[in-house]
Structures are given as structure tokens and as C-alpha cells.
Amino acid sequence: AEAAELRxxxxxxxxxxxxxxxxxxxxxxxxxxxxxxxxxxDETKQxxxxxxxxxxxxxxxxxxxxxxxxxxSGSGWSPVYVEENLGVMSVGxxxxxxxxAVIWRGPKKNGLIKQFLRDVDWGxxxxxxxxxxxxxxxxxxxxxxxxxxxxxxxxxxxTTPQEVSLQDVRKEINFCRKVKLPxxxxxxxxxxxxxxxxxxxxxxxxxxxxxxxxxxQNLSVSLLGKVPLDPQIGKSCDSGQSFLAxxxxxxxxxxxxxxxxxxxxxxxxxxxxxxxxx
Amino acid sequence: TPAERANLxxxxxxxxxxxxxxxxxxxxxxxxxxLALRQAGKRVGxxxxxxxxxxxxxxxxxxxxxxxxxxxxxxxxxxxxxxxxxxxxxxxxxxxxxxAVVWRGPKKNALIKQFVTDVAWGxxxxxxxxxxxxxxxxxxxxxxxxxxxxxxxxxxxxxxQ
Numbered sequence: 001a002e003a004a005e006l007r008x009x010x011x012x013x014x015x016x017x018x019x020x021x022x023x024x025x026x027x028x029x030x031x032x033x034x035x036x037x038x039x040x041x042d043e044t045k046q047x048x049x050x051x052x053x054x055x056x057x058x059x060x061x062x063x064x065x066x067x068x069x070x071x072x073s074g075s076g077w078s079p080v081y082v083e084e085n086l087g088v089m090s091v092g093x094x095x096x097x098x099x100x101a102v103i104w105r106g107p108k109k110n111g112l113i114k115q116f117l118r119d120v121d122w123g124x125x126x127x128x129x130x131x132x133x134x135x136x137x138x139x140x141x142x143x144x145x146x147x148x149x150x151x152x153x154x155x156x157x158x159t160t161p162q163e164v165s166l167q168d169v170r171k172e173i174n175f176c177r178k179v180k181l182p183x184x185x186x187x188x189x190x191x192x193x194x195x196x197x198x199x200x201x202x203x204x205x206x207x208x209x210x211x212x213x214x215x216x217q218n219l220s221v222s223l224l225g226k227v228p229l230d231p232q233i234g235k236s237c238d239s240g241q242s243f244l245a246x247x248x249x250x251x252x253x254x255x256x257x258x259x260x261x262x263x264x265x266x267x268x269x270x271x272x273x274x275x276x277x278x
Numbered sequence: 279t280p281a282e283r284a285n286l287x288x289x290x291x292x293x294x295x296x297x298x299x300x301x302x303x304x305x306x307x308x309x310x311x312x313l314a315l316r317q318a319g320k321r322v323g324x325x326x327x328x329x330x331x332x333x334x335x336x337x338x339x340x341x342x343x344x345x346x347x348x349x350x351x352x353x354x355x356x357x358x359x360x361x362x363x364x365x366x367x368x369x370x371x372x373x374x375x376x377x378a379v380v381w382r383g384p385k386k387n388a389l390i391k392q393f394v395t396d397v398a399w400g401x402x403x404x405x406x407x408x409x410x411x412x413x414x415x416x417x418x419x420x421x422x423x424x425x426x427x428x429x430x431x432x433x434x435x436x437x438x439q
Contacts, residue, residue: 022331022378024300024411025437055412056298101298103413106383134300134411135330136378137386164305168331171378178380234439 010150022172024134027189029058032131038260040086051090053133060092064240076121106138154182161207185222188212193229225259288401294432300411305333308408320403326367328410335369351396383415394423
């Protein structure tokens with residue numbers, strides 16, 4: 001009966017993309033937010049961003065929605081809308097103060113994630129983006145389990161070039177394979193820094209073992225792209241603005257846009273194949 | 279239990295390295311702190327309770343080490359230039375380093391409790407405990423297991439943003 005409830009709620013979702021890492025602090029939330037903004041630039045598309053990082057929900061701040069509250073209506077919880085076609089839900093909206101720690105064990109976290117999926121009234125959605133916390137634990141198992149009521153197009157895995165990140169990301173790739181979650185591809189963040197003054201490129205996180213490129217080759221997954229460091233990215237996140245809109249000329253923006261397009265193409269192609277089968 | 283107390287009885291100070299946020303440098307700091315304390319002549323141990331993303335073994339170049347048990351429990355891996363820093367990490371228990379530890383909370387809690395009380399640390403001046411990001415099972419269980427012992431306090435790591 002529960003599965004049927006979830007299926008009903010998620011029936012109107014066309015594409016679902018999970019943003020994962022395994023490693024913390026590599027830019028999952030940043031990427032999820034920009035993916036959502038990028039997809040919502042097409043006003044004909046309805047985009048939903050779900051933040052299931054219960055201990056460290058970054059999405060409200062990154063989307064400029066800190067302090068917003070969630071409203072309940074007859075049809076369920078209402079997401080908080082950034083644009084008419086971009087709705088957001090996060091545990092951050094349920095906290096009375098942004099500094100409140102959510103110190104919950106696994107089962108309680110799972111309960112909230114299920115509630116998000118079951119009770120949020122997303123309406124008709126073209127893209128549901130799910131931002132996850134680092135790790136391979138309760139939240140990840142639960143989201144894959146609950147979303148099996150609909151279908152997940154795939155996962156985008158975010159990393160930085162250093163081996164300390166890659167070693168956690170390889171585990172995440174193995175997690176995806178274990179739970180049969182398709183991998184759309186890997187994004188390498190913080191991939192080099194170009195000095196705005198002297199234009200020299202520095203490797204702030206040197207890819208001592210070949211970076212994401214080598215890892216993707218070895219594990220036969222797609223490298224969606226590399227995004228360079230740009231101090232404006234962190235600033236935009238802190239101020240809740242879309243980096244893509246604030247710095248349209250940045251090489252990082254160009255990288256993000258290419259990656260977003262590749263993800264879109266993957267989802268659309270996937271849909272076409274499914275329709276063919278049906 | 280007496281056995282549980284014994285393994286931490288010889289540890290003078292326990293320091294937790296926490297953040298909440300991932301990727302800010304907890305493991306890096308834990309490692310550097312341990313190395314610096316060792317250089318200052320202290321007896322040091324590191325406990326890596328990041329079950330999903332154990333970074334410390336690689337940072338100390340012992341990612342291929344195996345661990346053994348003795349009568350009092352797990353024998354830590356000895357690292358550092360003079361092999362005098364005692365390290366325990368779940369990284370050592372994985373058959374293959376790319377294996378994901380995909381466990382729910384209760385299973386993680388059981389292992390952490392075992393890690394905390396079943397490692398034969400011996401006499402240490404400092405035990406540095408590296409944690410994963412968040413405020414969840416690992417953190418609750420670690421603090422609960424360490425509370426009866428000499429828990430000095432927590433160092434919190436962040437970045438400026």
C-alpha cells in the first residue's frame with residue numbers, strides 16, 4: 001500500500017536524477033542547485049529539487065531560500081518555489097533555526113525521506129533532482145529503495161581530482177552497481193584554477209593518480225566534464241544566487257552548461273528508448 | 279565492562295575531530311595533529327570512525343595493511359616515520375579498497391562500539407578520533423562509547439564559506 005502511495009505521488013515525475021559522491025565537500029549541492037537552475041532556464045520545463053541531506057542541508061542557502069517555511073495544503077506539503085517552474089524541498093525548511101543540529105539515527109532519517117517523497121505535492125515535474133549527503137548509508141539506500149516506485153534515470157557522481165576523493169568515489173560507483181542504479185556520469189569539480197590576473201593555470205588539488213579521467217577510463221563510466229575553481233562559485237552559493245546567471249562568462253559556467261546539456265540528452269534519450277519498448 | 283574499560287584505560291586524552299560539513303579537512307587535520315604530537319614526543323593513536331569514506335590509511339601510506347587480533351582485541355597498525363603512531367580504521371577491514379560499506383545505522387553503531395572498546399591501544403598520551411561529516415549514527419555512537427573515558431573535547435574544522 002505504501003509503495004502504491006509513492007508510485008501515485010511520483011507518477012507525474014518524468015525524469016529523476018540523483019546527485020551523489022561518497023566524498024564530502026566536492027560540490028554535490030552546488031552542482032544540484034546549478035543543474036536545477038540550468039534545466040529551469042527552459043520555462044516550459046517544471047523542475048523540482050529535493051535535498052535529502054538531513055544533517056547538513058545546504059540547498060536552502062544556495063537557492064536563496066533561507067528562512068522559508070513549508071506550507072501544508074489539502075494536497076500535501078507545498079515545495080518552496082524559487083521560480084514558477086523551480087520548486088525546492090529540504091529539511092532545512094523544517095528547522096526552527098538554521099543552527100539547529102538534526103541529530104537523528106538512521107531510521108528517523110529514513111522516515112523523513114519517505115515523508116518527503118510521499119507528502120510533497122510536486123505536481124507535474126519534468127526533472128526531479130535529488131541532492132544527497134556524502135557517504136553510502138541510510139539516506140542513499142532509502143532513496144534508491146523508495147524511488148524504485150518510479151524510475152531513476154541515473155546518478156551523477158561528483159568528485160575532485162585528488163586520490164583521497166577518488167577513493168571514496170570508486171566506492172560510490174560500486175554502490176550504484178550494487179543497487180543497479182545507472183550512472184549517467186562523473187563530474188570533476190575544482191579541476192584547476194586560472195588566475196584572473198596572470199591567466200596561469202594551477203592545480204589546487206593535483207590529480208596525483210590521474211584524476212577523474214583515469215578513474216572513469218578504468219571503471220568504464222562516462223566523464224561528463226571538468227569544472228575549474230572559480231571563487232565566484234562559493235560567493236554565489238553563500239548569497240543564494242545562481243552562479244550561471246551571475247558569471248555567464250566564466251569558464252566554469254561554460255563547463256557546467258555543457259555538463260547539464262549532456263545530462264539532459266541522456267535523460268531524453270533514455271525516455272525515447274523506454275517509449276520505444278512500450 | 280571491565281574488558282571494555284581496559285583497552286582505553288591507558289589512554290590519557292581523547293580528542294574528537296568534528297565538522298558537520300564534509301571535505302573541510304578533518305582527516306587531513308587529524309593526521310597532521312597526530313604527526314605533530316608524535317614529533318613533540320607524545321604517544322599517539324588515531325581512530326578513524328568514517329565507515330563510508332575512511333581516508334586516514336591512505337594519508338599515512340598504509341592502505342594495504344591488514345589487522346590482527348590479540349587476546350585484548352584488535353592490534354592497531356603502527357604508522358609514521360618511527361612506526362610509533364597506532365592507527366585503527368575500518369579501511370583495514372575491507373577486502374577490496376573499492377568495496378562500498380553500504381550499511382544502515384544499527385550495523386554502523388555495532389562496529390563503532392567495537393572499534394572504540396576493542397582496540398588494544400596500550401599506553402597513549404593522545405587518541406585522535408577522526409569522524410565523518412554529519413551529526414548522525416557514527417557521532418552519537420562514538421560519543422556514547424567514549425563518554426566513560428577521558429574525553430578531552432572536540433576540535434571543529436571548517437572552511438571560510
